[in-house]
Amino acid sequence: MATRRELLFVGFAAATVLASGACGATAEKDEGGSGNAGGPATGLRIMVPNTPGGGYDTTARTAAKVLEDAKIATGVQVFNLPGAGGTVGLQRTVNEKGNGKLAMQMGLGVVGASYTSKSTATLTQTTPLAKLIEEAGAIVVPKDSPYRTIGDLVAAWRANPKGIAVGGGSSPGGPDHLLPMQLAKSVGIDPRQVNYVSYDGGGELLPAVLGGKVAFGASGFGEFLDQVEAGQIRVLAVTSAAPVAALRDVPTLKSSGIDLVFTNWRGIVAPPGISDADRKVWIDVLTRMHESEQWKAELTKRGWTDAFVTGDEFATFLTEQDRAVADLLKQLGLA
Amino acid sequence: MDNLGNLLDGFANVLTPMNLLIALLGVTIGTAVGVLPGIGPAMTVALLLPVTYGMEPAQAFIMFAGIFYGGMYGGSTTSILLNTPGESSSVITAIEGNRMAKAGRAAQALATAAIGSFVAGTIATLLLVVVTPPVVRFAVSLGAPDYFALMLLSFVAVTAVLGASRVRGFAALLIGLVIGTIGIDSVSGQQRLTLGVPQLADGIDVVVVAVGVFAVGEALWIAAHLRRRAAEVIPVGRPWMGRQDWQRSWKPWLRGTAYGFPFGALPAGGAEIPTFLSYATEKKLTKHPEEFGRGAIEGVAGPEAANNASAAGTLVPMLAIGLPTNATAAVMLAAFQQYGIQPGPLLFERESGLVWTLIASLFVGNLLLLVLNLPLAPAWARLLRIPRPYLYAGILFFASMGAYAVNAQPFDLFLLLVLGLLGFAMRRFGLPILPLIVGVVLGSRAELQGRRALQLSGGELTGLIGGWVSWTVYAVILVMLFWPLLGRFVIRPVRERLVNP
Numbered sequence: 001m002a003t004r005r006e007l008l009f010v011g012f013a014a015a016t017v018l019a020s021g022a023c024g025a026t027a028e029k030d031e032g033g034s035g036n037a038g039g040p041a042t043g044l045r046i047m048v049p050n051t052p053g054g055g056y057d058t059t060a061r062t063a064a065k066v067l068e069d070a071k072i073a074t075g076v077q078v079f080n081l082p083g084a085g086g087t088v089g090l091q092r093t094v095n096e097k098g099n100g101k102l103a104m105q106m107g108l109g110v111v112g113a114s115y116t117s118k119s120t121a122t123l124t125q126t127t128p129l130a131k132l133i134e135e136a137g138a139i140v141v142p143k144d145s146p147y148r149t150i151g152d153l154v155a156a157w158r159a160n161p162k163g164i165a166v167g168g169g170s171s172p173g174g175p176d177h178l179l180p181m182q183l184a185k186s187v188g189i190d191p192r193q194v195n196y197v198s199y200d201g202g203g204e205l206l207p208a209v210l211g212g213k214v215a216f217g218a219s220g221f222g223e224f225l226d227q228v229e230a231g232q233i234r235v236l237a238v239t240s241a242a243p244v245a246a247l248r249d250v251p252t253l254k255s256s257g258i259d260l261v262f263t264n265w266r267g268i269v270a271p272p273g274i275s276d277a278d279r280k281v282w283i284d285v286l287t288r289m290h291e292s293e294q295w296k297a298e299l300t301k302r303g304w305t306d307a308f309v310t311g312d313e314f315a316t317f318l319t320e321q322d323r324a325v326a327d328l329l330k331q332l333g334l335a
Numbered sequence: 336m337d338n339l340g341n342l343l344d345g346f347a348n349v350l351t352p353m354n355l356l357i358a359l360l361g362v363t364i365g366t367a368v369g370v371l372p373g374i375g376p377a378m379t380v381a382l383l384l385p386v387t388y389g390m391e392p393a394q395a396f397i398m399f400a401g402i403f404y405g406g407m408y409g410g411s412t413t414s415i416l417l418n419t420p421g422e423s424s425s426v427i428t429a430i431e432g433n434r435m436a437k438a439g440r441a442a443q444a445l446a447t448a449a450i451g452s453f454v455a456g457t458i459a460t461l462l463l464v465v466v467t468p469p470v471v472r473f474a475v476s477l478g479a480p481d482y483f484a485l486m487l488l489s490f491v492a493v494t495a496v497l498g499a500s501r502v503r504g505f506a507a508l509l510i511g512l513v514i515g516t517i518g519i520d521s522v523s524g525q526q527r528l529t530l531g532v533p534q535l536a537d538g539i540d541v542v543v544v545a546v547g548v549f550a551v552g553e554a555l556w557i558a559a560h561l562r563r564r565a566a567e568v569i570p571v572g573r574p575w576m577g578r579q580d581w582q583r584s585w586k587p588w589l590r591g592t593a594y595g596f597p598f599g600a601l602p603a604g605g606a607e608i609p610t611f612l613s614y615a616t617e618k619k620l621t622k623h624p625e626e627f628g629r630g631a632i633e634g635v636a637g638p639e640a641a642n643n644a645s646a647a648g649t650l651v652p653m654l655a656i657g658l659p660t661n662a663t664a665a666v667m668l669a670a671f672q673q674y675g676i677q678p679g680p681l682l683f684e685r686e687s688g689l690v691w692t693l694i695a696s697l698f699v700g701n702l703l704l705l706v707l708n709l710p711l712a713p714a715w716a717r718l719l720r721i722p723r724p725y726l727y728a729g730i731l732f733f734a735s736m737g738a739y740a741v742n743a744q745p746f747d748l749f750l751l752l753v754l755g756l757l758g759f760a761m762r763r764f765g766l767p768i769l770p771l772i773v774g775v776v777l778g779s780r781a782e783l784q785g786r787r788a789l790q791l792s793g794g795e796l797t798g799l800i801g802g803w804v805s806w807t808v809y810a811v812i813l814v815m816l817f818w819p820l821l822g823r824f825v826i827r828p829v830r831e832r833l834v835n836p
Contacts, residue, residue: 051377051378051381052377052378052666057381079743080743081743081744082537083534083536083744084519084534084536084537085519085536085537087533087536088533088536088744116524117519117533117536162793165791165793171519171521171524172524173524177524195790195793197787198521200603201665202659203658203660204603206658207475207477207652208478210656211475211476211477213478226656226657226682227656227657230681301673301675334525
């Protein structure tokens with residue numbers, strides 16, 4: 001039989017582990033609070049509909065940090081509710097009707113996911129607050145690819161849409177899938193003919209492009225910067241309206257004669273039916289954040305492109321995006 | 336040896352009292368999160384990112400490296416003691432490890448896991464220093480057909496774990512394959528078997544499956560039999576590994592390392608497949624086949640070495656070309672960016688000091704893990720002497736908390752219970768559990784790679800055959816399949832002729 005001391009020790013060891021685990025599990029607990037006029041806003045919570053470490057998570061946590069550092073808001077809680085490409089979080093946001101303290105970090109990916117996962121909750125039901133940042137997409141090929149310009153590539157693609165495999169780092173409905181599909185549509189290729197190969201994020205896509213497994217890759221330009229610098233990958237075109245500073249010599253699609261502007265953007269929405277006062281608090285807070293030095297520093301450090309619009313302007317943008325994505329995905333039989 | 340000099344500089348940076356303390360903190364946190372199912376190293380590093388804003392980059396990475404290795408190791412503890420794998424890569428450990436624990440050899444199982452992790456981690460980190468460029472070139476050259484071939488190899492290899500009854504083994508495998516197909520299909524974007532439940536759209540996490548089927552299933556089983564059978568007293572064995580344990584462990588450690596390191600470096604490799612392959616290999620090569628399924632130390636030593644070696648392998652493409660091959664590496668890359676460091680092919684040149692400090696901290700973290708965990712092994716082993724009702728209540732608590740922690744959704748608790756009932760039913764009807772886990776892990780990946788290969792070739796079947804890697808792997812598969820025939824018609828006659836000329 002074990003002595004009492006031994007059992008105590010075991011109990012202690014188990015308790016230590018349990019306690020440390022418990023810290024992890026409860027670190028995101030609710031902290032209620034109420035807003036007060038004038039001083040820093042309190043009790044704001046931002047839901048991230050993806051896992052920690054992803055793009056939305058980084059954006060939301062950076063925003064929360066800037067809000068704290070610039071004393072715009074205190075006690076901003078960021079919590080994760082991942083699932084179904086963000087639609088689990090979207091459903092929760094829609095269910096929290098009237099909750100003026102909650103906002104959801106989202107972006108183009110959630111728009112697509114709300115259709116591919118046949119969600120009953122849609123982004124048009126939410127209260128749009130602000131679009132924060134955007135990233136231009138890039139059309140890339142390995143260094144020894146026969147395609148020298150986007151024109152070469154499009155000509156070959158038109159001739160044999162099914163034979164040209166395009167790789168992207170998101171599943172169907174995600175930004176990297178929407179980009180080549182919209183590109184195909186703009187150059188007169190039936191999107192249904194496009195041979196899109198989905199990879200699990202940039203980590204899997206990059207070797208597929210480097211190893212020449214796909215004819216070309218489509219993703220955010222940030223995924224490829226270092227490889228471009230090292231001469232392993234060539235960027236044929238960026239998809240933003242203006243050229244990207246980090247890729248000065250690369251033409252845009254527009255300047256190459258293709259009528260398409262496509263960016264992967266991230267923004268923040270609130271539940272439906274929140275009061276005008278609450279909406280104003282959020283928009284004020286986000287506007288002040290956008291004007292802060294700290295936010296500008298973060299944009300530079302992380303290579304994000306500022307794309308700040310708020311309120312009704314963002315609402316119009318969101319509606320347009322929603323419709324374009326819905327049309328495309330319906331045509332592909334995904335919505 | 337330029338690298339050696341750099342590495343020594345790295346050690347000089349790590350071996351300050353403050354950095355050692357941070358490394359110790361890292362491995363402690365890592366072990367703790369490894370122990371708890373559901374909270375993985377990736378999530379921990381992500382949640383700790385804001386905390387490290389105030390630290391020097393080198394210190395933050397020392398801590399992350401500790402968490403990463405600690406997490407890989409920590410998963411084994413609960414696998415062995417409580418039959419509750421903390422990470423998907425320690426599922427295999429639960430099979431033999433928990434049997435060993437029930438036979439009073441928990442201390443030995445924990446020790447071989449700890450020492451094996453240390454050995455594998457150290458060798459793999461050394462490999463990281465020496466062979467990075469060729470490994471990366473190799474990893475990038477692999478495509479979907481090669482991965483598909485590797486998945487097929489894993490499938491063939493794990494038929495070795497189907498158990499005594501092939502029919503039951505295959506039934507369990509099929510259940511696993513079905514569970515693996517749940518979710519949005521990443522090729523076509525269509526939902527499969529989600530029954531309109533949005534929480535199922537991402538599929539079921541393999542940790543939730545493993546914890547449900549192993550831990551909750553077992554708890555239900557014990558609860559159902561608690562009154563009928565007198566409690567068996569788990570004997571208390573010797574606290575340390577004996578001479579025979581060492582003899583039986585060192586080869587599996589090395590073989591596990593050989594499996595784990597390259598798989599970790601592959602963009603679609605992962606830590607689970609090398610543990611499967613290692614287990615299958617040890618089962619084949621052991622001199623004590625009768626012990627497999629009843630607690631064979633080789634079945635713990637090999638897979639545990641494999642998962643730690645794969646953790647080091649993961650860092651190869653991450654440091655060399657900025658390629659994250661698993662979630663933890665992806666979060667660590669995000670951390671690089673937080674310090675304004677662009678990871679990628681130029682990282683070694685631009686941030687040489689930081690990289691070598693990170694590598695040195697891996698060695699140190701590894702050593703700290705051993706120092707921290709080895710003396711604890713006999714103490715942990717006594718955990719099993721807690722009276723069973725309390726012990727299993729604790730297990731259920733752990734399992735539920737872990738399942739809940741993954742997504743913070745009550746639905747996952749319901750899922751856990753359903754899977755627990757499945758585990759209970761499987762025990763009742765004698766279905767082995769390991770093939771089910773294998774099906775969940777491998778099935779969806781093999782399908783994805785196979786379809787990707789066919790997509791890339793435009794639907795031509797020849798697309799399934801890629802470079803020399805896939806040829807080699809298919810050759811190995813053929814040899815494995817026809818080995819019994821070869822044995823009967825070629826090898827045995829030759830041997831007999833040699834013995835009786």
